[in-house]
Amino acid sequence: MTASAALRRPHVLARFLVAAPLLAAGALTGVPSAHAAGADDVRINEVVTTGGVNDSIELYNKGTATVDVSSWVLTDDDQGHTYKIASGTTLAAGAYRAFDVSGAFGLGSDDETHLYLADGKTQVDSFSWSKHSDPSWSRCPDGTGAFRQASAVTLGGSNNCGTGGPDGGTTPAAWPGSGSVATADGSNVFGQDLSGLYQEAGVLWGAQNSGRLWRLVRDGSGGWKPDTTGGWSSGKSLRFPGGSGTPDTEGVTLTGAGSAAGVFVASERDGDASGTSRLSVLKYDVSGTDSSLTAAREWNLTSDLPSTGSNLGLEGITWIPDTALTGSGFKDASTGTAYDPARYGGHSGGVFFVGVEGTGMIYGYVLADSGSYTRVASFTSGMPAVMELQWEPQASRLWAVCDNTCEGRHHTLKIDTNGVFTTADVFNRPSGMPNYNNEGFSLAGADECVAGSKPVYWADDSSDGGHALRRGTITC
Known part of the structure; x- marks a missing residue:
């Protein structure tokens, strides 16, 4: 965790363990412009703030089409702390992608993260929490459910939500990369x-x-x-x-x-x-x-x-x-x-x-x-x-x-x-x-x-x- 996260001042407004998708945030930040096709299908899906993994934020595309997330912006509660997603980055339908944000900012025990379009102003999604991940804050089910503390870090893959599946493991997920071989x-x-x-x-x-x-x-x-x-x-x-x-x-x-x-x-x-x-x-x-x-x-x-x-x-x-x-x-x-x-x-x-x-x-x-x-x-x-x-x-x-x-x-x-x-x-x-x-x-x-x-x-x-x-x- 960076010093900025460790020394973060308490928030004045009440904090809730909820995700704030684009429409909920529309009154403050507007809705995605037409050029951001599929933006409302991209969700913050997992957040890791402590443990053996660097502070990371995972995105998931719950839609049916690939979304270009080039230059989209991730922040913590301080909008001056930004992580810009690399140019040329896309998120295929059903795909997961985790971003190590520790070089840009730290995620504290009482914090939040926001996802913006490339303009840095139009919010797509957000999530806030009041204690560190133990070990992972994960949506269950992926992309649509509420956040909860999951028993394992699953960055880049389906969240460990405790559902049974074939072979004695969790429910099989789509390959975490391109489907092409x-x-x-x-x-x-x-x-x-x-x-x-x-x-x-x-x-x-x-x-x-x-x-x-x-x-x-x-x-x-x-x-x-x-x-x-x-x-x-x-x-x-x-x-x-x-x-x-x-x-x-x-x-x-x-x-x-x-x-x-x-x-x-x-x-x-x-x-x-x-x-x-x-x-x-x-x-x-x-x-x-x-x-x-x-x-x-x-x-x-x-x-x-x-x-x-x-x-x-x-x-x-x-x-x-x-x-x-x-x-x-x-x-x-x-x-x-x-x-x-x-x-x-x-x-x-x-x-x-x-x-x-x-x-x-x-x-x-x-x-x-x-x-x-x-x-x-x-x-x-x-x-x-x-x-x-x-x-x-x-x-x-x-x-x-x-x-x-x-x-x-x-x-x-x-x-x-x-x-x-x-x-x-x-x-x-x-x-x-x-x-x-x-x-x-x-x-x-x-x-x-x-x-x-x-x-x-x-x-x-x-x-x-x-x-x-x-x-x-x-x-x-």
Whole structure:
């Protein structure tokens, strides 16, 4: 919170926990001019004033047409404190978009926010409150209901209003970005079985079930192509420690130190003994030029996990830094108390989370540098199967992705007040994407956010139409 918010003087007029849509505000500010098409469908939908998320205001379009919100203005109770929405920003029908206003003003415990057209005078909506969000002031239902304290921050997605829905989560919402999806690779580059994805600066890592790791670079048109240097032209074959076997690699991730500290893959079996589960996390040094990579370390988790079919094991993997976990009050299931990284000695500086296809469960492990491991979390993805996991640091949420088994459903999970991961949102796949067999998913970083949106990518295990990679967008 900024000093201006912390020192805000008490208001003279009474404050009410109500939203003030455009017509109610018309007597003071007028109604939108004709050029602001669809303005009366845009609503302030969520407000976050405290906690682990910067002061933020979310807008929602409850109408049926896209609305251009370029240069619209958000304020707090002081009309001199303004946040201007970037030029070129639009809000599709049914879309959500959150704006971090903390750099422009702070939202206090007894405060209000207003949304104006680009003229800075014509009010579209407003909301006032008399205490901080705990953790979120949210409209229930989205766009039309009254504000209330919701149990989870859901910026950029459907509010957590406690309604039941398929897969044990909240009611599925429309994809929080464009419904359009395009191919992101050349024709028949990978064939089938491209699975896990992870984006590093300028590089997209891909794990293929046949024991192959790809290093992809940008192709200049929004997609990706194999790196032609360092022996990566056809990907690199992977081996277990000692050089034997062929890992059935399903997921890939990096730690905060990037690929220079090793690339980590999740494997569910040895392809040379495909009838037997071998649920492992493998670490590879990718600095050389050889066409084959032998694992420098294996953490074999098979004995610690419930038995599944040999082709229904580890599908997704992601790494979450210790600082993010401790900052959110993450509870260590092995001790029943707050997670303490110092308890585990030398490790990666974070926890690896793996998803099991056959059960939809997610498990968190501290993987020690020595090769030992400790399970510190077990929780459901909220789906009958999970194919990919991705940690999104900008939103402090864990993505769990299902393939055509679940109609391409995406769940996000956050750490709740009890210190455990629970479902925050459920999203349908983009409306323009068929029900592909997507087993990989990756989000671009904050550095690629333009006009409130950033790219995301999917890997289609079946390579429908000769393409294994597709790209879309999501609100930042």
